[in-house]
Amino acid sequence: MTGEPSGRVPWLAAQPRRAFLLGAGAALAGSGALAAALSRPAPPAARDGFGADWLFGPFVPGCTEPDFDDSGMALVSVPHCVVPLSWQDWDPTDWQQVWVYRQHFLAPAQLRRNRVFLQFDGVLSAATVYLNGRFVAARSGGYLPLRCEVTGLLTDKDNVLAVVVDGRWQQNTPPDLPEFPHPTAIDFYQPAGLYREVRLTGVPQTYLSDVYAQQIAVLTPNREVLLHCTVDSAKPVKGPVRLTAALSQHGAEIASSYTDLTGLPKGNTQVTISLQGLEAVQLWDLDDPALCDILVTLTVDGRKVHTYPVRTGLRDAQFTVDGFRLNGKPLKLFGLNRHQWYPFVGGAMPDRVQRRDAQLLKEELNCTMVRCSHYPQATAFLDACDELGILVWEELPGWDHVGDTAWQELAVRDVHDMIVRDRNHPSIIVWGTRVNETLGQYTLYGRTDQLAAELDPMRPCTGAVAGERGYVSPLYPVKAAGGVFSFNDYSRPRPPGSPPPLRPPRRGVPYLVSEAIGTLVGSAYFRRTDSLAVQREQSLLHAWVHDHAASDPHYSGLLGWCGFDYPSGWYHHYRGVKYPGVMDFFRIPKLGAAFYRAQRDPSRGAVIEPAFYWDFGPGSPPGGPGRDAIVWSNCEVLVVTVAGKRPVTVRPDRARFPHLAYPPFSVDLRVDGRTRPELTIEGQIGGQTVLRRRFSADPAYDTIAVTADDDQIIADGADTTRVALRSLDRYGAPRPHARGVLAVSVKGPGVLIGDPYLDFGALGGAAAVWIRSMRGTPGTITVSATHPFVNTGTATIESV
Numbered sequence: 067m068t069g070e071p072s073g074r075v076p077w078l079a080a081q082p083r084r085a086f087l088l089g090a091g092a093a094l095a096g097s098g099a100l101a102a103a104l105s106r107p108a109p110p111a112a113r114d115g116f117g118a119d120w121l122f123g124p125f126v127p128g129c130t131e132p133d134f135d136d137s138g139m140a141l142v143s144v145p146h147c148v149v150p151l152s153w154q155d156w157d158p159t160d161w162q163q164v165w166v167y168r169q170h171f172l173a174p175a176q177l178r179r180n181r182v183f184l185q186f187d188g189v190l191s192a193a194t195v196y197l198n199g200r201f202v203a204a205r206s207g208g209y210l211p212l213r214c215e216v217t218g219l220l221t222d223k224d225n226v227l228a229v230v231v232d233g234r235w236q237q238n239t240p241p242d243l244p245e246f247p248h249p250t251a252i253d254f255y256q257p258a259g260l261y262r263e264v265r266l267t268g269v270p271q272t273y274l275s276d277v278y279a280q281q282i283a284v285l286t287p288n289r290e291v292l293l294h295c296t297v298d299s300a301k302p303v304k305g306p307v308r309l310t311a312a313l314s315q316h317g318a319e320i321a322s323s324y325t326d327l328t329g330l331p332k333g334n335t336q337v338t339i340s341l342q343g344l345e346a347v348q349l350w351d352l353d354d355p356a357l358c359d360i361l362v363t364l365t366v367d368g369r370k371v372h373t374y375p376v377r378t379g380l381r382d383a384q385f386t387v388d389g390f391r392l393n394g395k396p397l398k399l400f401g402l403n404r405h406q407w408y409p410f411v412g413g414a415m416p417d418r419v420q421r422r423d424a425q426l427l428k429e430e431l432n433c434t435m436v437r438c439s440h441y442p443q444a445t446a447f448l449d450a451c452d453e454l455g456i457l458v459w460e461e462l463p464g465w466d467h468v469g470d471t472a473w474q475e476l477a478v479r480d481v482h483d484m485i486v487r488d489r490n491h492p493s494i495i496v497w498g499t500r501v502n503e504t505l506g507q508y509t510l511y512g513r514t515d516q517l518a519a520e521l522d523p524m525r526p527c528t529g530a531v532a533g534e535r536g537y538v539s540p541l542y543p544v545k546a547a548g549g550v551f552s553f554n555d556y557s558r559p560r561p562p563g564s565p566p567p568l569r570p571p572r573r574g575v576p577y578l579v580s581e582a583i584g585t586l587v588g589s590a591y592f593r594r595t596d597s598l599a600v601q602r603e604q605s606l607l608h609a610w611v612h613d614h615a616a617s618d619p620h621y622s623g624l625l626g627w628c629g630f631d632y633p634s635g636w637y638h639h640y641r642g643v644k645y646p647g648v649m650d651f652f653r654i655p656k657l658g659a660a661f662y663r664a665q666r667d668p669s670r671g672a673v674i675e676p677a678f679y680w681d682f683g684p685g686s687p688p689g690g691p692g693r694d695a696i697v698w699s700n701c702e703v704l705v706v707t708v709a710g711k712r713p714v715t716v717r718p719d720r721a722r723f724p725h726l727a728y729p730p731f732s733v734d735l736r737v738d739g740r741t742r743p744e745l746t747i748e749g750q751i752g753g754q755t756v757l758r759r760r761f762s763a764d765p766a767y768d769t770i771a772v773t774a775d776d777d778q779i780i781a782d783g784a785d786t787t788r789v790a791l792r793s794l795d796r797y798g799a800p801r802p803h804a805r806g807v808l809a810v811s812v813k814g815p816g817v818l819i820g821d822p823y824l825d826f827g828a829l830g831g832a833a834a835v836w837i838r839s840m841r842g843t844p845g846t847i848t849v850s851a852t853h854p855f856v857n858t859g860t861a862t863i864e865s866v
Contacts, residue, residue, distance in 0.1 A: 116169055116227075116264040117416075118143045118783030118841035125164040130196040130228040136168050143783045143838065145414035147259040148233055152821055153409035153651055153833070154641040156633050158249045161233045161258040169227040171266075173220040180268045181300060182220060184227070186212040187445070188262030190413070191242060192232040198225055206232075206239035207476060208256065209441040209463045210483040217300075233258025238470070240463040240477050240501070241441065250635035252465040254405055254440070255642070257412030262444060272299040272330065274309075274374035277362050279490050281524060284349065284382040285394050291341040291380070295362055296334055303330040308365040311339045313347070315358045320346050349393050350379025350492045352434055355455035357492070379452065379492030385526055385550045385576035390622040392457075398616055399457065399623020400665065401435035402427065402648070403581060405632035406443050409651050410820050410836070412633075416784045417446035419836065422775060424450035426653055427629060431662040435495075437580060437625050440465045440502045442484045451493035459528070459580075459625075460488060461498020462514070468501055474510050477501070481514045485521040496550055497522070500529020503554060505539050515542065515549075528552045530580040537569055550622070554581035555611075565610040565722075571620035582611045584627035584646040585638040591645040592658055594802060594830020598687060602677045602696060604658030608648065609723060609730065612661075616725035652834035654790055664698035664728050672749050672757035674699045677730070680761035680795070682739025685803040690737040700728040701749030701756060708735070709743030739763065760797045767796035770808065770826075772851050774837070774861040781865040783841030786819065789849045789861050793831030804831030809852045815840040815865050816847035826853070839865045 121139035128134050146167075149160045173182075186193055190208035194201070198221060203214035236244040241252050249255060275298040282290040293311050307330055312322040321341045339362070348356040360376040384391045390399050404423060406413050424447055427433040436456055438447075441463040451458050462480045469477075481499050488494055499514040500507070515527045531539055532554035542549060551572050559566040566587050571577035583604075585591065592604040608626050615624035631647035638644065643651060648659040655663065660675035675698045678691035697704060697716075707713040716731045723729035737743055742763040749757040771794050776787040791808060793801040804826040812818045820835030837847055847863040 116144060116171075116266065119169070120144055120146065120260070121168040121170075122146065122148075123166060125166045125230055129166045129168070130199065130230065132199050132224070132226040134168075139168065142167075143841070144260045144264055145262055145411070145416055145784065147257050147261060147412045147414040148231065149257065151257065151410050151412060153829075154643050156255055156257070156642045158235065158255060158635070162235055162249075163233055163258075165231045165233060165258065167229045167231065167260055171225050171227070173222070173225055175222065177268045178220045178222070180270055181215065181217045181273070183267045183269070184214050184216055185265045185267065186229070186260065186262070187264070188413070189229070189231055189260055190233065190256050190258045191235075191237055192239065194230040194232075196228040196230070206237055207463060207480060208261075209443075210480055210487065229260065231258055231260065238473050238476075240469070240473065240480055241465050243467050243469055243473075245469075246467075248635070251467070253634050253636040253644070254407065254465070255412070255633040255635065257414075259412065259414055261412060261414035263416075270371050271301065272297065272303055272364070272366060273372040274298075274362055274364050275334070276486065277360070277374050277376050277490075278486075278522075279360055279376050279378045280522075281380055281382075284380050287345060288342075289344045289347070289380065291344065291360070293339040293341065293360065293362060293376075295337045295339065295374075297330060297337060297364065298334050299330045299332055302332050303366055305329060305367045309337050309339055310363045310365065311341060311360060313341050313344070313358055313360050315347055315356065320344060344380070347380050350381040350455075351393060352397075352455040352457070355379060355453060355492070357452060376490050377452070378490045381492050383457070383495040383525075385496070385578070385622055387574060387576055387620065389619045390576075390578075396619070397434065397623075398621070399435045399578065399625070400612065401433040401437070401457075401623070401625045402431065402629040402662075403437045403439040403625055403627050404443070404629045405439060406441075406447070407632045408836075409834075415836070416786050417444070418776065418779070419786055419788065420444040420446040421450040422788065423447060423630070423653070424454055424456060426649065428454040428456050430655065431629065431648065431659060432666040433629075433662070435459070435623065435625060436629070437461070437498075439628070442480075442488070445487070448488060448491050448493060452491055456493055457495050458491070458493045459496045459498060460484060460494050461529070462501065464501030464504075466501070466503045468504050468507055468510065477510065478513055478517065481517055482521065485518055489522045489525075495525060497525055497527050498529055499527040500542070502530050503532045503536070504529070505531060505536060508542070511542055526550050526576070528578070528580075530554050532556070532581075537572070541575060549575070550578050551575045552578045552580040554627075555579050556582065556584065556586040558587055565614070566607060568611060568614045568621075568624075571618065573620075576622055577620060578622040579611070579615055579624040581627040582624055583607045585644060590638040591640055592647075592656060593640070593645050594650070594656065594832060595828065598678055598691070601657040604648065604656065605661040605677045605696065605698065606730075608658060609661045609726060613723045613725045650832065652790065652832065653788065654792065654832045654834065660696075660698040661730070664700050664730075665726070666700060666728075668700050668751055668756065672699070672701055672751070674701065674704070674747050674749050674757055674759045676747070676761075678735075679800060679802045680745045680763055681802055682742065682763050683765060683803060686739075688739045690739055691735045693734050693736055694732050695735040697731045697733060697747060698728070699731060699749055701751055703750040704731050704733070705748040705750065706733050706735075707746040707748075708737055709741065713748075759799070761799045762795040762797055764796075765801065768801050768856055769794055769796075770851055770853055770856050770858040771798075772849060772859040772861045774849065774863050776863065778864045778866055779837070779839050781815065781839045781842060781844045783839060786836050786838040787863060788834050788836050790834045791824070791832070791851055793826070793856065801831055803827075804829070804856075806854045806856070808833070808858075810835055811850050811852075812837060812847060813850070814847040815843035815845045816849075816863065837863060
C-alpha cells in the first residue's frame with residue numbers, strides 16, 4: 067500500500083444540493099484542522115472521501131453543467147451500482163446505459179492555493195469527469211484508477227463535480243469486446259457504477275507522487291531497499307532539495323538515508339535512495355507477515371514540504387523448476403481464484419467487505435495463495451492479504467479474447483497502471499501480463515512482459531493457458547525475474563467418478579496449476595439445492611487435484627476454481643449465476659469447502675466438517691449419508707457415535723489421499739432415519755479429545771441464525787457489514803432443504819442492501835444481506851428475520 071494516510075482528515079465539507087447548496091446547512095471545515103493537515107509532515111494527501119451525498123440518475127443533455135437542476139435526482143452513497151440487483155437473474159441491459167453522478171462541495175482557500183487531484187479507484191465501464199462544467203479527464207476500463215489534476219478549477223463557491231458513467235458493453239477496452247454483441251462473451255458480468263472509492267486530495271506545489279521500494283538480495287547479509295522516488299513539481303525549484311528515507315518495523319527505526327539535489331526542474335524528477343543495514347528486519351512470511359513502514363520526506367530550503375509513506379514487507383519469492391520457495395524455503399502453493407462480485411450490488415462494496423474476503427480465504431479456507439481473476443482488484447483486498455499473509459497473483463483485465471490494436475494499447479496501459487499501483491504489496495508474487503486463456507500475441511505480450519521488467523524487476527510474469535494447444539504452446543520469452551508457466555487444468559476423470567488427473571508439469575520451466583475443477587470437472591453446478599452426492603463430490607474433486615499437485619515437487623502448487631460463486635451468462639450458469647465456488651455468492655461455506663477448512667495445523671484449532679447433512683427429511687437420503695460418508699478433519703482419530711450406540715473409531719484415508727496433510731475420514735453411516743438419531747463426532751489428537759460435535763436429525767429445534775460479521779461499523783454512509791442467515795439444527799450444524807420465504811427487516815440507522823424477502827428454499831437455507839451505515843447518524847441497528855414456521859434470531863450492530 068502506498069501513498070495513503072491512515073485516517074480521514076475532516077477538511078473538506080461536502081453537502082448534497084437540492085434547490086441550492088449555499089444556504090442553511092452548508093458546512094466548512096475549521097481552519098485550524100485544515101492548517102494542521104497542510105503544514106504537518108503529512109502523508110502525500112489529506113482527503114475527505116466522497117462516499118455519501120452523491121446525486122445520481124440517467125444521463126440527459128446538460129447534466130454536467132453547474133447550473134443543471136439536479137433537485138429530482140436520487141441521493142446515493144459510493145460505492146454504488148447503477149441499478150438494484152437481486153442474487154440471481156441479473157439482466158445486463160438494465161445497467162447498459164449512460165448515467166451521471168453529481169457531487170456538490172465547498173473548497174477552502176488553502177486547498178485552492180495548492181495542487182488538487184481527483185482519484186476514482188474504479189468506474190465501470192468508462193468515466194468522463196467534469197468539474198464546474200469543464201471537461202477534466204476520461205478513462206475507459208473499470209479496474210484501475212483514474213487520477214486527474216484539477217488545480218485551478220476549484221472556486222470559492224459551489225463546486226460541482228459531474229461524472230458521466232458509460233455502462234454499455236461494446237466498448238473497445240479490456241475486458242470488453244466490441245465485436246461480440248453481448249456481455250456473455252466473457253465469464254463474468256460487470257454491473258456499472260462508481261463502484262470503488264472517490265477521493266479529492268490536496269498536495270503542495272512540489273510533492274512526492276510515487277515511491278517504489280525495490281528489494282535487493284533479501285536473503286543475504288547485504289540486503290538493500292532501493293527507493294525509486296518521483297518528485298512532481300509544478301514549477302522549477304531553486305535551492306537545496308533533500309529526500310530523506312527511514313525504514314521502521316514494529317515502531318522502531320532500523321535504517322535511514324538521504325539524497326541531496328540542487329534545485330528541481332518543472333515536471334517529474336526521478337531520485338533513488340538506498341537503504342542498507344537491514345539485517346535486523348524481520349522477513350514477511352505467511353505465518354508472521356511482518357510489515358515495514360517506510361517514510362520518505364521531501365525538504366526544500368530546509369523546510370519539510372511533503373511526506374510519502376510506503377507499507378511493504380521484505381521477502382524473497384522464487385518460482386523454480388523444482389517448485390516455489392518463500393524466503394528460501396519450499397512452499398506448495400495452495401489456494402483458490404477469486405471474483406470480486408457480490409449479490410445485490412455487483413462490485414460496489416466498501417473496504418470492510420473487500421477485506422472480509424481475504425479473511426475468509428486465509429482463516430476459513432486456509433489458502434496460502436489467491437489469484438485475482440481476471441482483473442486488478444480492490445486495494446483494500448490486497449492490503450488485507452499483506453496483513454494476513456496470503457500470496458497473490460494479480461493480472462490485467464481480460465478473458466479469452468484479445469481485441470484490435472487500440473484495445474491492445476489499453477491492455478499495455480492497464481499492465482503499467484496495475485504494476486505502478488500495487489508493486490509495493492509484499493503479498494503479490496507474480497504479475498499476470500497476458501490475458502487469461504489466450505495464445506500467441508507474441509508482440510503484445512513481449513511488450514507487456516518487458517514493461518513489467520522495467521517497472522518491477524522483482525517479480526516474474528505469467529498468463530494462464532488452457533487445453534491441449536495451451537499445454538504444448540511455445541514458451542514466451544521471459545524477463546530477468548523469470549517466468550511461470552500457468553495452466554488451467556480441467557482434465558476430466560476417466561472413468562467418471564474416479565479421481566481427476568492433472569497433466570504432468572512441463573519440464574524446464576516453473577509450473578503452476580492456475581485453475582482446476584470449477585464447473586468443467588464433475589457437476590456443472592454445485593448448489594445447496596443439488597443432491598447430496600453432487601455436493602459431496604465437490605469436496606473430493608478439489609481434494610484429489612490438490613493431492614495430485616502435492617505428489618510432485620515440480621508443481622509449484624494449485625489454485626482451485628474457485629472461492630466464491632459469481633454472476634455470469636457464459637456456459638454452465640443457472641439464472642445468471644455460476645456455482646463453482648466452495649463458498650456461495652453470499653460467502654457462506656458449502657459442503658465443498660469442508661476439504662479446505664480442514665487443511666490447517668491443529669494448533670490453529672481442530673476442525674470436524676462432514677461432507678454431508680445429518681438430515682432425513684424430504685430431499686435427504688432416508689437411510690443416511692451411506693457406506694462411504696466423508697468427514698473432513700485435521701484430527702488424528704475420529705470417534706463416531708450414532709444414537710448413543712457403540713462408537714466407531716476411524717482414521718484418515720491415507721490410501722486414497724497419500725499426499726494431503728489432512729486426508730478425509732470415511733465412515734459407514736447407513737442408518738434408519740425414521741428414528742431421527744443423533745450423531746456425535748469426537749476428534750482426538752495424542753489420545754486426547756480436542757473437539758466434539760453433535761448433529762440433530764430432529765427439525766423441531768431448528769432455528770434460522772442471524773449473524774453479523776461485525777458488531778460495529780462507522781457512521782459514514784459507506785461502511786457496510788454482512789449479516790448471514792442460515793438454517794441450523796439445535797447444535798449449529800447446517801440444515802438443508804429449507805422451505806418458505808424469509809423476511810428481513812432493519813431498525814435503526816442502517817440501510818438494507820439485499821432483498822427484504824428471500825426464497826429460502828431456492829437458496830438452500832443459507833443467504834445473507836448487507837447493512838450500510840447512515841452518514842452522521844450513529845446508533846444501534848437491529849436486523850431481524852421472520853419465517854412462517856422456523857424460529858429466527860436477530861443481530862445488532864453499533865454504528866459509531
